[in-house]
Amino acid sequence: MAEERGAINKSGPSNYGATETNEGGSSSDDVIVIQRQGWQFIKYKFDDIFAEFLGTFVLVSFGVGSIAQTVLSKGENGNWITIALGFGLGLALGIVVSGAVSGGHLNPAVTITMAVFRKFPWIKVPIYITAQTLGAFVAAAVVYFNYVSAIDNFAGGDRSVTGQNATAGIFATYPQPFMSNLGAFFSEALGTFFLLLIILALTDERNAPTARIVTPLTIGLTLAAIAISFGYETGFSLNGARDFGPRLFTFFVGYGVKVFSEHNFYFWIPIVAPIVGGLVAGLVYDSLIYWGDKSPLNRNLEHRSA
Incomplete structure (x- = not known):
């Protein structure tokens, strides 16, 4: 027999929203007893992975859907603001779905930043990233x-990446024609820097300015603000799973290898640049504000009970 304590948790873990897994459950009196076989046991063992998959699915479904509606209606039923809100609200709802179970990372940059600066288990990093990418693929x-x-x-019947009737940009991001890959890299890293900076602030117990129930909406609005302020040049992927999963899907449904080769093989930038931006955000936030003992920058601090 396997027991899962705190599975029915009405308040959610203290680290709700884009931080880390709920190891050990909570102090809830509810107890669920699970047999070591069957689907319920699988769900129990892999609930955080399923949560990352489903949360990313929600994020990308609403985000990519908002682009599809805007492009395919030729702007009659959408614009840049609706796309920004589609992704922002999609992120908020994705965290609502997954946050209490997996921490609601929904982004490889978040997962890697939390592994480096918040002791998220490295063994789970590739598993989380795989689940996020699959969720984005299915959403596309x-x-x-x-x-x-x-x-x-x-x-x-045209499935093209560029040109007047191009629709590949509905699913994955492509930079403006005037952008160099170096400039695009900086833009993606910068946007992710701001996203992770806010996430780190919201999940800092000493500095959290909002109640936990407001955290998903705040993070979602952060993404919308980034889209409005910094999204024009590259389409604000800020998320390797969100970009690569749908890009891979378009390859399989007839858009061809150009989804990877376009703009001097731009496809790797939305994968790598967000990770760099997230790590810089972790370095900056922990250097200037964070006092917790999870950060490697604070390993020499002595913590005492008041």
């Missing part, structure tokens, strides 16, 4: 098949 598939008639109406 759902949006594609939902809008396939509109895509055909917009572009006919």
